[in-house]
Amino acid sequence: MASSYHVFEAAAQIEEACALMYREAARRFAADPGARDLFRKLEQEEEQHALRVRLLAARYRTDPRSFDAAVLPKLSELELLAESARRELAALSAGAWPAELAEVKIRFAELERLFVGMHSQFLVPGADPHVAAFFSQLAEQDREHDRLLEQG
Numbered sequence: 001m002a003s004s005y006h007v008f009e010a011a012a013q014i015e016e017a018c019a020l021m022y023r024e025a026a027r028r029f030a031a032d033p034g035a036r037d038l039f040r041k042l043e044q045e046e047e048q049h050a051l052r053v054r055l056l057a058a059r060y061r062t063d064p065r066s067f068d069a070a071v072l073p074k075l076s077e078l079e080l081l082a083e084s085a086r087r088e089l090a091a092l093s094a095g096a097w098p099a100e101l102a103e104v105k106i107r108f109a110e111l112e113r114l115f116v117g118m119h120s121q122f123l124v125p126g127a128d129p130h131v132a133a134f135f136s137q138l139a140e141q142d143r144e145h146d147r148l149l150e151q152g
Helices: 005-028 033-060 070-095 101-120 128-150
Strands: none
Touching: 005 070, 005 101, 033 101, 033 128, 070 101, 101 128
């Protein structure tokens, strides 16, 4: 049976994998100060997202009202996204991503849009209003990451 713990854990794993991807991108583009700084900034923000998810989880983990039956079936989608994020991290680390900065930014922007959708899954009737507000903020921050990647 899916629980709030499983939902929060999958969400935190996605954020952590994203932080590691941005760290790897900053390493790969260390010679380009603008790109390096952008990727470091995004890494730090993803680390903050993961920390905030884990703090929220500690608060709501045992509260059965965090999510109702409308949200928990989406857990399998979150777990698939977490696995996808881990695969992307492995591919980036193995050098399987494009070498050109512009193409790397496009790939990250696509991932950010995917994660906006992930956060939006928590904005359904039945989610605790504080939890929904939290994930609404994360979705907006991911939209901002997408904008930064397109501008930078």
